[in-house]
Amino acid sequence: MRPRPLRNPPSRYHHTLVEYLDHEPPPLSAVQVLHDQSRSILSRNDSPDLGFSWSVNPYRGCLHACAYCYARPYHEYLDLGAGTDFETQIVVKPEAPALLRQAFERPDWTGELIVFSGVTDCYQPLEASLRLTRGCLQVCVEYQNPVAIVTKAPLIERDIDLLLELTRHARAHVRISIPFWDAETARALEPFVATPQRRLRTIERLAAAGISVGVNVAPIIPGLNDQDLPKVLQAARSAGATQAGYTLLRLPGPVQTVFTERLQAALPLRAERVLHRIRQTRGGHLDDSRFGLRHSGQGEYARFIGQLFEQTARRLGYQLEPAAPVPTTFRRPQRRQLELFS
Numbered sequence: 089m090r091p092r093p094l095r096n097p098p099s100r101y102h103h104t105l106v107e108y109l110d111h112e113p114p115p116l117s118a119v120q121v122l123h124d125q126s127r128s129i130l131s132r133n134d135s136p137d138l139g140f141s142w143s144v145n146p147y148r149g150c151l152h153a154c155a156y157c158y159a160r161p162y163h164e165y166l167d168l169g170a171g172t173d174f175e176t177q178i179v180v181k182p183e184a185p186a187l188l189r190q191a192f193e194r195p196d197w198t199g200e201l202i203v204f205s206g207v208t209d210c211y212q213p214l215e216a217s218l219r220l221t222r223g224c225l226q227v228c229v230e231y232q233n234p235v236a237i238v239t240k241a242p243l244i245e246r247d248i249d250l251l252l253e254l255t256r257h258a259r260a261h262v263r264i265s266i267p268f269w270d271a272e273t274a275r276a277l278e279p280f281v282a283t284p285q286r287r288l289r290t291i292e293r294l295a296a297a298g299i300s301v302g303v304n305v306a307p308i309i310p311g312l313n314d315q316d317l318p319k320v321l322q323a324a325r326s327a328g329a330t331q332a333g334y335t336l337l338r339l340p341g342p343v344q345t346v347f348t349e350r351l352q353a354a355l356p357l358r359a360e361r362v363l364h365r366i367r368q369t370r371g372g373h374l375d376d377s378r379f380g381l382r383h384s385g386q387g388e389y390a391r392f393i394g395q396l397f398e399q400t401a402r403r404l405g406y407q408l409e410p411a412a413p414v415p416t417t418f419r420r421p422q423r424r425q426l427e428l429f430s
Contacts, residue, residue, distance in 0.1 A: 091116035091117060091118040091119075091176075093116060093117070093172070094116065094117040094172050094173075095171045095172050096168075096169025096170060096171035096172055096173055096342075097169070097170055097171055097342035097345035097346060098342075099164045099169060099170070099342070100164065100341070100342075117172045117173070117176045117177075118176065119151065119176045119177075119178065120176065120177050120178070121178055121180055121214065122177060122178065122179045122180070123179075123180060123181075123182055124148065124179045124180065124181045126181055126183075126187070127187070128187060128191065129144055129146075129181060129183075129184050129187035129188050129191060129224075130142050130143075130144060130188070130191050130202070131143045131144070131145060131206060131207075133206065135379065139410060140201055140202075140203045140206075140236065141200055141201075142200055142201065142202050142203070143202065143203045143204070143205075143206030143207070144184070144188060144202055144203075144204050144206075144210075144224055145181075145204075145205070145206055145207045145208060145210070146180065146181050146184040146210055146215075146218075146220035146221055146224065147178060147179065147180055147181070147208050147209075147210065147212060147214065147215075147220070148162060148163070148166065148178070148179040148180075148207065148208060149163055149168075149173070149174050149175065149176075149177055149178040149179055149208060150174065150175065150178070150208040150209055150212050151175065151176075151178060151212045151213045151214065151280055152175075152209055152212055152240060152241075152278060152279075152280050152281045153175040153278070153279050153280050154277065154278040154281065155277045155278070155346055155347045155350035155351070156277060156278075156307055156309065156337055156338075156339070156343065156347050157174070157208070157343065158338045158339075158340055158343060159174075159207045159208050160174045160341075160342060160343050160346060161340055161341045161342055161343065162207060163177070164341075164342070166179060170341070170342035170343065170346065171342070171345075171346050178212075178214060180214065180218060180220065181220065182218075182220070184220045184223065184224055185220065185223030185224050185226065185227050188224050188227045188228075189227050189230075189231075192227065192231045192233065192418075192420065193420070197418075198416065198418065199231075199232075199233055199234070199416035199417065199418020199419075200234075200416070201234045201235070201236060201259075202228065202233060202234070202235055202236070203235075203236045203237070203238070204221060204224070204225075204235065204236070204237045204238070204239075205237060205238040205239055206238075209238075209239050209240055209241060210237065210239060211239045211240075211241035211243040211244050212241065213241075213243075213280075215241075215243060216243055216246075221247070222246070222247055222250065225247055225250045225251075225254070226250060228250075228254060228258070229250055229253045229254055229257070229258075230421055231418060231419065231420060231421065232254075232257045232258040232417045232418055232419045233258060233416075233417070233418050234254075234258050234259040234260070234416065234417060234418075235254055235258070235259070235260045235261075236260070236261045236262070236263070237260075237261070237262045237263070238262075238263045238265060238304060239262070239263075239264065239265065240264070240265045240266075240278070240281045240282065240287060241281070241282065242282050242286055242287065242289070242290045244262065244290065244294070245290060245293055245294070248293070248294065248297050248299065251294070251297075251299045252297060252298065252299065255298060255299055255300070257417065258417040258418075259300075259414075259417065260299060260300065261300045261301070261302065261331070262294055262299060262300070262301045262302070263301070263302045263303065263304045263331070263333070264287050264290055264291050264294075264301065264302075264303055264304070264324075264329075265287075265303075265304045265306055266284050266287050266288065266303055266304070266305060266320050266324065267304075267305055267306055267307055267308065267309070267313055267316075267320075268284055268313050268316055268320075269284055269313070269316035269319045269320055269323075270284075270316065271283045271284060271285065273312070273313065273355070276350070276354035276355055277309075277347075277350060277351070277354065284320070288323050288324060288327050289327075291303065291324055291327040291328055291329050292327040292328055294328070295327065295328025295329070295330075296328065300330065300331075301328060301329055301330070301331075302324075302329050302330060302331030302332055302333070302406075303320065303321065303324035303329045303331075303332050303333075304332070304333050304334065304335070305317050305320050305321065305332070305333070305334045305397070306333065306334055306335040307335050307336060307337040307338065308334050308335070308336050308337060308393055308397075309337045309362060309366070310336070310337070310362065310365035310366050310368065310369050310385075310389055310390075310393065311358070311361050311362040311364070311365030311366070312355075312358065312362045312365075314393050314396070317334065317393075317396055317397055317400065318396070318400045321397075321400050321401055321404055321406070322400075322404060325404045325405065325406065329406070330406065330407055331406060331407050331408075332397075332401045332406040332408070334393075334397045335383040335384075336369060336382075336383060336384055336385040336390060336393065337366060338375060338377075338382055338383075339366070339374045339375040340375055340377060343375075344374050344375065348363065348374075351363070365389060368387055368388075368389045368390075369385035369386065369387055369389050369390040369393070370385060370386070371386055371387070
């Protein structure tokens with residue numbers, strides 16, 4: 089990946105703002121891999137908008153560089169920027185598999201569902217060489233712990249063998265994120281992600297292998313890709329997706345700046361209409377962080393999007409209702425129990 093001009097929105101944690109003059113262009117930002125020495129890997133979620141409590145994120149920051157990514161503000165907690173830094177200064181957790189094994193050995197772990205990519209994509213390009221997500225999945229197979237994965241990356245196909253093991257002995261479900269139908273529009277806002285059509289092939293390959301797979305048409309950007317929703321749902325269903333979901337675009341904090349600048353630069357003729365539509369779904373603002381509204385929005389246009397999704401998904405035969413709770417399959421390996429006693 090080629091270095092790009094450094095550009096980060098002002099950080100709420102910095103009192104100094106650096107600006108570059110026209111005759112003094114900003115320096116280039118090359119990809120750097122930074123090691124995180126965290127002593128735990130499981131993150132607990134208490135949001136009422138999400139249907140899970142635990143997630144694993146082997147990476148912070150994302151080479152996919154999606155302009156709309158709601159996780160960008162988390163980079164500011166690391167004293168990095170939410171713009172180019174988020175896309176090039178990638179923090180990795182090299183001990184992620186070992187830390188997950190430690191968590192599974194704790195007496196208070198009872199085998200709840202673990203979601204991968206609660207923050208940034210666990211199959212972003214670095215995973216091809218670092219294999220941290222694969223290492224964590226191997227631990228989940230060993231302990232028969234249920235897993236769900238959200239990703240945009242065809243790299244997940246590499247781990248079909250582990251997903252099949254989880255399907256046989258525990259539970260595994262994959263959601264492939266496809267917010268756009270048009271490849272050029274997708275490239276403008278998610279520049280380093282596989283095309284929508286390539287992601288559909290991933291759904292097809294996972295389904296053909298016998299793995300439970302669904303599609304997330306997310307985020308829906310009002311006035312830009314809401315008209316793509318029926319096409320994506322139809323194509324994903326034909327490819328083998330059985331479940332579907334959507335979320336409305338969220339633009340927390342500095343994400344507003346990154347998204348707006350990218351939108352205006354890449355799609356100048358559509359930008360103002362899109363921003364107007366977003367405000368129609370957010371009470372006149374570009375974002376609304378309130379629980380219960382941040383994923384679905386409010387107002388007539390937001391209701392139209394919700395109805396379009398539900399009617400289309402039901403007509404195509406998607407499963408929309410949450411699955412009934414089932415007993416956990418989690419088991420600590422017998423050999424490890426013997427080791428503890430010895």
